[in-house]
Amino acid sequence: MADAQKGKNPEKAKRAAAHPERPGELCKAPAGKFLPVVDVRRCEGKADCVEVCPYDVFEVGAIDDAEYRALPALNRLKLWVHGKKTALTPRASACQACGLCVVACPEQAIVLAPAPLE
Numbered sequence: 001m002a003d004a005q006k007g008k009n010p011e012k013a014k015r016a017a018a019h020p021e022r023p024g025e026l027c028k029a030p031a032g033k034f035l036p037v038v039d040v041r042r043c044e045g046k047a048d049c050v051e052v053c054p055y056d057v058f059e060v061g062a063i064d065d066a067e068y069r070a071l072p073a074l075n076r077l078k079l080w081v082h083g084k085k086t087a088l089t090p091r092a093s094a095c096q097a098c099g100l101c102v103v104a105c106p107e108q109a110i111v112l113a114p115a116p117l118e
């Protein structure tokens with residue numbers, strides 16, 4: 001449960017740590033083995049991931065323009081309503097696959113994926 005005490009919102013992180021569907025078997029993977037992947041079509045920029053991640057992987061910011069233009073019209077509209085804000089992963093290489101973000105996201109927008117081999 002130590003990870004749950006390191007996030008920006010320890011209370012929320014603690015609740016996520018106790019979630020029965022947290023992908024705990026991946027807990028404490030070496031940094032860089034898994035990456036959080038955000039489905040921008042689901043993300044509503046609510047920043048729960050920012051609050052619970054013990055390794056400061058996320059920030060909420062403007063979606064990349066090219067990525068935005070490539071989305072279907074309905075998803076573009078949804079993002080536009082949210083100021084084109086989405087979860088970004090500028091420090092994805094620090095992820096240790098603790099799974100807190102996966103269960104904390106209210107939109108089920110995050111999955112952990114094995115990092116591509118170098």
Ligand code: SF4
Pocket residue numbers: 038042043044045046047048049050060086087104105106107108109110
């Ligand atoms: S990925 Fe989920 S928790 Fe993170 S900002 Fe988007 S909706 Fe919020």
Ligand code: SF4
Pocket residue numbers: 036052053054055056057094095096097098099100101102112
């Ligand atoms: S799984 Fe990775 S990105 Fe998600 S909260 Fe844990 S360390 Fe952060």
